[in-house]
Amino acid sequence: MCGLVGLLGNERANQALYDSLTVLQHRGQDSAGIMTSDGNRVYLRKDNGLVRDVFHTRHMVQLQGTMGVGHVRYPTAGNDSRAEAQPFYVNSPFGIALAHNGNLTNADELRHDLFKQDLRQLNTSSDSEILLNVFAHELQAAVGESSLPAAPQDIFAAVGGVIRRCQGAYAVVAMIVGVGIVAFRDPCGIRPLVYGAKKSDAGTSYMVASESVALDVLGYQRARDIRPGEVMLIDIEGKVHHSICASRTNQAPCIFEYVYLARPDSILDDIPVYQTRIYMGERLGHRIKQEWPQRDIDVVIPVPDTSRTAALEMGKVLKLPYREGFIKNRYIGRTFIMPGQAMRKKSVRQKLNAIASEFTGKTVLLVDDSIVRGTTSQKIIELAREAGAKKVYFASAAPPVRYPNVYGIDMPSTMELIANNRTHEQICAEIGADKLIYQKLDDLITAVAQCNPNIKQFDTSCFDGKYITGDVTPEYLCMVDRKRNDTAKDQDQNQDQEKNELDLSEITDIQEKRA
Known part of the structure; x- marks a missing residue:
């Protein structure tokens, strides 16, 4: 991106x-x-x-x-x-x-x-x-x-x-x-x-x-x-x-642009991003209403910022109060695109702080735009429990991300995707939620497509593994995994640091000789 x-x-x-x-x-x-x-x-x-x-x-x-x-x-x-x-x-x-x-x-x-x-x-x-x-x-x-x-x-x-x-x-x-x-x-x-x-x-x-x-x-x-x-x-x-x-x-535009990447006030391929996120929340809300009639949710809380629009619409559909439960430090970058797992974990804590009064003694439904590595989701659920939440349910406005994106989004290697080779129940346990609700892929596609019926197809490869260009082989995906895993990234960073240190050493030697 x-x-x-x-x-x-x-x-x-x-x-x-x-x-x-x-x-x-x-x-x-x-x-x-x-x-x-x-x-x-x-x-x-x-x-x-x-x-x-x-x-x-x-x-x-x-x-x-x-x-x-x-x-x-x-x-x-x-x-x-x-x-x-x-x-x-x-x-x-x-x-x-x-x-x-x-x-x-x-x-x-x-x-x-x-x-x-x-x-x-x-x-x-x-x-x-x-x-x-x-x-x-x-x-x-x-x-x-x-x-x-x-x-x-x-x-x-x-x-x-x-x-x-x-x-x-x-x-x-x-x-x-x-x-x-x-x-x-x-x-x-x-x-x-x-x-x-x-x-x-x-x-x-x-x-x-x-x-x-x-x-x-x-x-x-x-x-x-x-x-x-x-x-x-x-x-x-x-x-x-x-x-x-x-x-x-x-x-076949990338559907993840509408889920997460683009600003809500943008229009991409004649599709208003903000409107697609309203429809995502509406469809997910109706699904919860239909499949989970005996709900004990007290409040809907978004994970700022991208999921706010969907969470607000879900609150309307479910006739539940919408509250801002997290305050965001806007001087911390987007954790999705931060290099290294340790930095991502640290940044979640630095980026979000819970408002205790919105959690204490309540059963909360947290809403996020997507779950990729699961790092952010896990830490946010921990924050909610520490703030006093009785139960924490988690909803994703996007389907499970099971496959790498090869078209310019730095999704991690397949093995680092939390949904890879895990069942719904295993993902829920891994992030520490009491219940986990994902958007269905068909509902996501409909939510975006209804804003521009002229577009008949989207790239949804990170959800279904179907690569729109038709040239992505298993061998290529293996190569992508080798390059994108956190170990490879750490090695790249170390090499860059060593190169910078060598460059500095050479400059110092030159300066000493001139002196």
Whole structure:
């Protein structure tokens, strides 16, 4: 999960890019980056950390030009090296900066082909760098020996080549010096991408972003989503060109965006996220009402923040009071995307504190958006009991997460998923609940689909193991498990720390010699 933004206008782009990234911060807390261009040169600032920590006044002043791309990232394989912060850049042809949200499922094959056939050297393990070099190679082939700026048909041909070669999920925003902003999605449209425009006395500005909320807060009028397999070029003259470059498309957006990832005030693929969460709570409430007629629940309490909307609707359906039982420390990051089990456990305690009066002597129904590792659920139930709850029931607005996500969400390895190879009763015992209620998958799909009947299919692979691209093999899933388990992540972090210590040691040696 990452956040993207691209902008082309008539005024300096740096502040608008910065502001939009702060709105998309929930999509990645590992690193942030912005690259701008004045038509001749490019200017880059990226580093590990939150947006507010990466960019200071001295960096913003240096980001010149009226177009640019921005990115917030969290790593899907645990590597937090600043070398993998985006955007990535290649200087040929023309100069291309690229930001990517998603995951290429044939990255190893592409890495081999880029080196052996395309004669391109890669400097990181990021599949986003792979995607950039594939695009650059295809664009070079499309423009041939021409020294003129790339024409729209050249861009379309290059993206067509990317779609033929790259498998998996990718929402992409790229900046081509002297040409404009390019945006495209994979043929299934798994990860979101939307664009809009804003008119002023200086002319019309255009923005592309992962979520519509980034357009809203900057005063851009949402136009529409980039379609699956579609490329859009906003050229430096402010003209918009678009084409479907995939021979076959099958719109199937990731349903987990609506469960957890996206902000509730966003609209993705013409589906209001907030409304889907109302329907999730409504359907789960009716299921509890039907299957559990003799209920002894006193109060419905959400696990802040994502589950609030569903919990409120469940309270209405069940005719039970809704209460805020936990106060959240907003300066702690989202535990779902934190590296390392020890850090996740510690962060739950730091992030939430119970209001004892809402728990003492009561039978409470806690509602969360989903249960992935179970770490958060287990600790929250402990907090409720310590605050005096008589009984603790737990409801998940999503079905059991039994399979890894291979399309750009850092779900843990299969063995670290609490629902993997466990029965409903075993999961309930593991998290320490008196009763556990999951949403049914059919009800989840209906809750999202009824907001846009034109979408007939969603990627629900983390719930049912059916991977929409059709190329995910058991061998690939084994490789994903090896890379994503916490032991592998700890090793990556230790290697990065050792590298940093070596770099510091080398700097110290140089300084001592100079002295």
